[in-house]
Amino acid sequence: MNFKTFLFGVLAVGAVSGGAYLYLEKRHTAEIQAARLEEAKPIAAPAVTVMKVTTENFVETAAVSGSLVPREEILVSPEVDGLRVLELLADEGDKVKKGQVLARLVAEQLDAQLAQNDANLARSTAAIAQAESQIVQAEAQAKEAAAQLDRAVPLKQSGYLSGSMYDQRESAARTTQAQLLAARDGLKAANAEKAQVEAQRRELQWRRSNTDVTSPEDGVISRRTARIGAMAAANGEPMFRIIEKGEIELDAEIVETEMKNVRVGQKAIVTVPQVGDFEGKVRLVSPEVDKTARLGRVKIFLGINPVLRIGSYARGRIETASSRGLAVPSSAVAFDHDLASVQVVSDNKVHRRVVKVGLVTNDLIEIKDGVSEGDLVVTRAGTFLRDGDVVRPVLPEPRLSEVK
Template sequence: MGGIALLAIFGLLRTFMFSGAGKGEASPPPLVSVVTVEPVELADVVTFSGAIAARDEAALSAEGESARVAALLAEVGDRVKAGTVLAKLDTSLVAPQVSSLEASLQESKANAAVAEAEFRRAQAVANIGALSAQEIERRQAAAIAAEARVKVVSSQLSEAQARLRRTEIRAPFDGIVLTRAAEVGQLASPGGAPLFRIGRAGGIEMRGNIAERDLPRVSVGQVARVSVTGVDRPFVGKVRLIGAVIDAQTRLGSVRIDLPAERDLRPGAFARGEISVGSGRRPLLPQTAVMSDATGNYVYVVD
């Protein structure tokens, strides 16, 4: 038939016997239908799975010194602006130090102003001999020491103010709160477990894994269709990055798909992706024509 085979599709799952079969009569042949297998233009698609993730994330922990969480001002899912205070740590130690140093700085500045004024008066009468050279030098030294004291206290105050600022956990950029591990009363330590994770606004992607045999057919810029569990519509994105290595255990390579920033794309959601890598004419069989057993799938062919 011009190289095109006919597939036999069994319409009966068992052979019926005539009533006289027991007397040596042959059983009738099984009833079948056939279909002509013809090549059809089919898309060649690479499929893979993965999860939705924020393209850029920041893990926020305590800085400077350990302190207990005093207040929480943000929850998971909140959209925040850069600089938004997410949590406050206890300030019972550092806040009084700041207040004390602010007072000391004002006092030091006042003393420095007085010392500078006395030195200038001494200089004004130096030519008429009203004050000894020793006294003038003493006043000059006092003015220099007073000014140095201002600088020392000012530096101490700046350091204390920086410590006070570090008791506020702030968002580093516009984004969404992905996780919150902080609890009121919890001891937050530098280098400890993150209190919050923030995903940058407008940066959503799918992180998936593709079979080693399919990875060479995928390239940056290709269009991908992504389906997310619980969402009844697909999302269209583009391949942004292809991993440089293959996992030795799973034989999979990583791929990242840039996606539009939409509320239905929640970081952590399971996702499936498809990338069309071409098309070709291939034989298409009806599903009912394909049989299977312990050795695999097979079809019947009519000669």
């Protein structure tokens, strides 16, 4: 019984071991076959975001910033020094016309000087009349003395007139002739004095007429420093500052490298914070660049606009060039030294193409040569893609604003 039991146990163990071996062998074979099938499956191509080449409008701009200033600023100072301000007839912000009275100065002192000048003019006129009468008298005396001398000559020769009497007549003729010359010189002096008095009068009248401080041109008063009772001075602070015709422009700084593209007459958009955007034109491009800051200066004419205030900060964009051409995202272009290239996906394969770039607007670059409209380009250059790589191009979903 014991031997049979042992034999039966041995047979049972062998059967179990054989079955386990067959199971494991079959399982191993199945795993190998599954691995081979998995290896035989095709590898899925990586997804790559692409964009279609489209035609867009390009406008290249140069950025500037600065302050609003008058196109031309007029400094109004008194023509007459030493007079006090009597009256102010205009204030800051007022629109004024050419010749309009802005202020009046005290004129009493000049009026008194004019009255004194009138007296001096009357005296000089009387002196001229007196000198003229003296000339008439001197001429008559000289004529009479000359006639007596002429009559004395033949009498002296015939012996009827003594030498002493002849000498007296000759002396009288010379004396009256000298008196005539003196009278004529007196008239010249009187005329000169009158001319001097008249010149003083013209100066006084000019000073009197300029006690009214007027505007030399149409414009808008930007600042008034004059005060009633203050002494007017031609060499001091101007009484008024006027924006000629109310015209304003942007006096701005620009990066040195962008100045080469800026030209007089180019359009510009000037933005004044909290006010708005305004159209303008480049009026002046300075020929000088600051050697320390490496910045140049441009002036953008904005014209007449009541909402603009001089001294305000503003920034501008000058349109330096414009075109219409093929566009790709800026991130799609790779630059290697002087060469630019993009990666085009065609038949699910990547192809590198050298391109010629043009203008840049926002996040788009103009492509002048190398691609065609409708081509698919990889949106991000520099990815680990090579020529011939198989990819799965994916177009981005359109933004809500682009959905029709």
